[in-house]
Amino acid sequence: MKLLAIETCTEACSAAVYVDGEVVERYQIAARQHNELILPMAEQVLAEVQISLSQLDGLAFGCGPGAFTGVRICVAVSQGIAFAHDLPLLGISSLANLAAQVPATGQGEQQVFAAIDARMGEIYYGHYLVARNSVPVLSGTEQVVTAEALNLELANFDYGMGSGWQSYAEPLMAKTAIKPEAIDADALPRASVTARLAVMQWQDATLLQPEQAQPVYLRNNVVHQKKTTPKS
Amino acid sequence: MKVLGIETSCDETGIAIVDQKDGLIAETLHSQVLTHAKYGGVVPELASRDHVQRILPLIRQCLNEADLRLNDIDTLAYTAGPGLVGALFVGAAVGRSLAWALSKPSVAVHHMEAHLLAPFIDQDHAPRFPFLCLLVSGGHTLLVEARGIADYHVLGQSLDDAVGEAFDKTAKQLGLGYPGGPLIERLSEQAQALGVQSDRPFPRSLMAKDSLDFSFSGLKTHTLLAYQRSAQDDTAKMAVASAFQAAVIDTLVEKCRRALQRTGLKTLVVAGGVSANQALRSRLSALQAEGIEVQLPALRLCTDNGAMIAFAGLQHALVGHYDTNAAISVRPRWPLAELSWR
Numbered sequence: 341m342k343l344l345a346i347e348t349c350t351e352a353c354s355a356a357v358y359v360d361g362e363v364v365e366r367y368q369i370a371a372r373q374h375n376e377l378i379l380p381m382a383e384q385v386l387a388e389v390q391i392s393l394s395q396l397d398g399l400a401f402g403c404g405p406g407a408f409t410g411v412r413i414c415v416a417v418s419q420g421i422a423f424a425h426d427l428p429l430l431g432i433s434s435l436a437n438l439a440a441q442v443p444a445t446g447q448g449e450q451q452v453f454a455a456i457d458a459r460m461g462e463i464y465y466g467h468y469l470v471a472r473n474s475v476p477v478l479s480g481t482e483q484v485v486t487a488e489a490l491n492l493e494l495a496n497f498d499y500g501m502g503s504g505w506q507s508y509a510e511p512l513m514a515k516t517a518i519k520p521e522a523i524d525a526d527a528l529p530r531a532s533v534t535a536r537l538a539v540m541q542w543q544d545a546t547l548l549q550p551e552q553a554q555p556v557y558l559r560n561n562v563v564h565q566k567k568t569t570p571k572s
Numbered sequence: 573m574k575v576l577g578i579e580t581s582c583d584e585t586g587i588a589i590v591d592q593k594d595g596l597i598a599e600t601l602h603s604q605v606l607t608h609a610k611y612g613g614v615v616p617e618l619a620s621r622d623h624v625q626r627i628l629p630l631i632r633q634c635l636n637e638a639d640l641r642l643n644d645i646d647t648l649a650y651t652a653g654p655g656l657v658g659a660l661f662v663g664a665a666v667g668r669s670l671a672w673a674l675s676k677p678s679v680a681v682h683h684m685e686a687h688l689l690a691p692f693i694d695q696d697h698a699p700r701f702p703f704l705c706l707l708v709s710g711g712h713t714l715l716v717e718a719r720g721i722a723d724y725h726v727l728g729q730s731l732d733d734a735v736g737e738a739f740d741k742t743a744k745q746l747g748l749g750y751p752g753g754p755l756i757e758r759l760s761e762q763a764q765a766l767g768v769q770s771d772r773p774f775p776r777s778l779m780a781k782d783s784l785d786f787s788f789s790g791l792k793t794h795t796l797l798a799y800q801r802s803a804q805d806d807t808a809k810m811a812v813a814s815a816f817q818a819a820v821i822d823t824l825v826e827k828c829r830r831a832l833q834r835t836g837l838k839t840l841v842v843a844g845g846v847s848a849n850q851a852l853r854s855r856l857s858a859l860q861a862e863g864i865e866v867q868l869p870a871l872r873l874c875t876d877n878g879a880m881i882a883f884a885g886l887q888h889a890l891v892g893h894y895d896t897n898a899a900i901s902v903r904p905r906w907p908l909a910e911l912s913w914r
Contacts, residue, residue, distance in 0.1 A: 375661065379672050379898035393673055408617060409658050412624050413665050413900070419628050420669025424642060551628035555621075562617040 341542070342396050344382060344421070345535035348374040348414040349406030349434040350456060350503065355381035356531035357389050358539055364388050365532040374413050382421075393425050398547065400538030402529055403431030404556040405464040405482065406456060411555045419550045428547035430538045433556065437529035438501040439468035439476040440537055451497040452476065453516045455504025462486050463504035463512075464558050467494065475540050484558040487511040501527045575889060576634070576645045576670075577882025578627070580663030581655025581683045583607070583614045585626040586878030587634045589645070590886050595697040598638035599879045600630040605751065612750045613740070620658035627666050634878075642674065647894075649885020652680035653903030654711070660902040668900045677894040679885040680901065682911045683876075684712055685724070686884035687843040690874075691867040693883045703867070704837045706828050706856075707908075709844035710736030710751075713786050715831045716908065718841070721887050726909045727831050728784025735820060736846050738788035742816055745796045746809050756813045757849050763814035768807055770798065770815040776823050784831055791819055817851060825855050832864060841867040848874035 343358040353374040356365035366381040386392065401418035404411035422429050438454040448471070455465040464484050468476040480493070487508035497516040505512060505525035513520070574597070579586035588599035604622050608614045635642060650667030653660060664680075671678035688705040692698060699721070707714040713730035733741065736753060743752025748759070763769065774794055777787040795816045802808035828840055842856055848871050857866050873880060888894075 375665070375901065376899040379668065379900065383672075383898060408620070409661055412620060412658065412662055416624055416627070416662050416665035417669045417900070419624075420666045421673045423628055423631070424670050424673035551632070554625065557621075562621075563611060563615050 341539055342391060343398050343400055343535050343538055344386065344393070344396055345400040345531040345538060346378055346382060346414055346417060347402035347434070347437065347529050347531040347534045348378055349402040349404050349411045350528050352528035352530060353377045353381070354531035355385050356535045357385040357391060358535040359389050359391060362389070363532045363535055365530065367530055367532070369528070374410055378413065378417055393421065396425065396427055398428045398430065398538075398542070400430050400432055400534045401553060402434050402437065402531075402534055403554070404434055405458070405484070405558040406434050406529070408557065411557065415553055415555050418553050422553065423550040429550065429553045430541065430545055430547055431553060431556070432534045432537050433466065433482065434529040435464065435466035435482055435502070436468060436476045436478065436537065437533045438527050439466070439470050440533050441501060441524070441527050442470050442499045444472055447472075450499055451494060452499045452501060453497045453512070453518065454501045455508070455512065457503040457507050458484050458559060462559070463508060465490070465504060467492070475537055482556070482558060490515050492516065498522060500524070503528070573646045573886065573889060574640070574644060575647045575649050575882045575886040576631070577681070577878045577880070577885050578648070578650040578663040578667045579876055579878045579881045580623040580627065580659050581651045581653070582659060582876060583619050584876040585623050585630055586876060586881065587627070587630040588878035588882045589634055589638045589640065590693070590879065590882035592886060592890070593697070596693055596879050596883070598634050599877065600634045600637070601877055602626045602630060609750050612744060614656070616656045616658055619656060620662055623659055623662040627662060642670070646676065647885060647889045648676060648678040649681050649881050649889070650678065651683045651686070651881055652901065653683065653906035655683055655904060657902060657904040660904060661900070664900050664902050668895070668898070671895070672898055677889065679888045679893060680895055681881050681884045681888070682906060682908065684714070684908050685722070685911055686880040688716060688718060688841060689884050689887065690843050690880040691841050691869040693873060693879055694870055695867070699887065700839070702837060703839035703841050704828070704831050704835060705841045705843060706824065707844045708735045708824065708842070708846035710734060710740065712844060714908065715784050715827060717835055717837065721891060722893065722911050724908050724911060727835070728786065728827060730786040730788060732787050732789035733792060735786070735788060735824070736844070738792050738820065739846065742792055742795050742813075746799060746813060748809070753846060753849065756817055757851065759810050759813035760817045760851065763810040766810070768810045768814065770811040774798070774815045774819040776819055776826070779823070779826065784827055784834075786823060786827065788820065791816065821852050821855055824852065828856065829859065838863065839865045839867065843869055843874070845875045
């Protein structure tokens with residue numbers, strides 16, 4: 341199994357290649373430079389394992405949520421590469437990516453609250469059930485909300501992951517009862533995880549055609565955020 | 573050489589394939605005008621979202637119409653600017669990634685250069701320099717001396733509103749809707765047919781001096797005041813719209829005439845969305861009686877489209893102006909005068 345994975349939905353930019361159990365990754369925190377970095381990164385990981393695009397079985401990409409332009413670059417680059425080589429794709433949620441980074445512990449499921457700072461006073465979040473060596477399972481739906489308006493069915497979570505915990509640690513701790521030592525606010529989605537999660541699901545998932553690879557924004561009321569612009 | 577062009581700088585997703593010998597082979601286009609009409613202007617985020625949904629189906633359709641496979645394409649060309657940053661990134665990311673994955677070269681195209689070369693697509697399949705170009709669109713009003721590929725000298729430009737912008741704002745003031753150009757044009761035609769006209773002509777700005785620059789903001793204000801002082805009925809709208817358009821066209825034609833005299837150029841090329849205006853087209857065509865060759869793009873090439881990007885991309889490819897690394901770069905603000913090969 342050979343997969344290329346890219347993830348540019350947040351301030352981290354990364355590309356990874358999975359080849360028969362091994363993962364090679366390039367990862368850099370570089371806000372607003374994803375456009376310059378992502379193809380060279382993909383080139384480097386492929387060169388390192390001496391694999392060409394035509395030898396790949398597919399492509400995994402971060403589909404969001406995250407910064408709109410970052411998410412679209414991830415999707416558009418994936419569309420282009422996949423279309424050029426007729427590769428099937430699988431989109432991996434940036435929130436699931438965070439949930440999968442919870443430290444491996446013993447038996448049983450961990451309740452993970454993954455949150456990305458969505459700006460404008462809101463977070464993107466998902467409640468994931470994470471068992472060792474398996475794909476995080478989403479409970480309910482991913483949403484965009486203010487931390488104050490957050491209404492959770494569960495009162496006790498085990499882990500908090502993602503940048504949402506930087507800006508809203510206090511209200512989120514109050515609602516999830518997660519202890520400070522079980523919070524990783526610096527965690528960012530990364531392509532090595534995208535690749536691993538895609539490999540685990542590849543046989544059972546419905547794979548996408550290039551044009552079906554589309555962003556997940558969560559935030560859809562975008563009209564009043566910015567002024568309209570005259571046509572150029 | 574076959575070039576696939578990708579245009580996503582604003583609210584049109586345009587794809588086309590141009591061949592060095594055969595010219596335009598196929599083109600596909602999706603306009604978002606209905607998406608944005610209810611907001612009275614382009615909403616950048618909605619534009620970007622639409623591009624990323626439309627772009628691959630349009631590329632596939634274009635290849636099918638040309639009966640070509642992706643591998644038959646020699647060069648990928650995409651609009652790198654000027655335009656909306658998020659919208660530009662969609663086309664640039666897909667274009668650069670396709671090129672990278674196929675190991676083919678790509679060309680970053682300047683949107684306004686593509687407009688000014690557009691009239692040559694159907695003509696000779698190659699531009700004939702030098703010429704004077706009047707570029708009139710929603711974002712630009714430029715008089716350009718075009719000396720060669722990537723060699724443009726700006727002779728004059730708007731000091732305030734672009735001409736298309738003035739049309740849109742005036743239409744809004746008259747309660748006509750968006751986009752304003754075609755609506756004002758239709759009212760002017762009706763006014764002419766019915767013999768409706770305003771009491772006195774509207775001002776033509778920057779005409780006294782020996783200037784090649786434009787200004788439309790005073791005219792816009794004059795138009796608003798004239799309308800407010802009128803009965804504000806359908807007849808008044810016709811009269812005001814018609815006087816506004818006449819003032820704009822007089823100004824554009826006069827500046828073209830001056831620029832032609834000053835440079836001694838014998839060819840005038842007109843480009844950009846406003847060049848779809850029939851009254852402007854016929855007035856400029858009349859310059860042919862003064863010994864000027866006037867090149868007007870076909871109406872479908874006046875507004876944004878993929879064909880002009882593919883065509884401009886081909887001209888740059890023929891002189892080796894390719895992207896030199898795998899970075900995906902766009903320039904939302906990119907003055908035409910700075911279009912020099914890096």
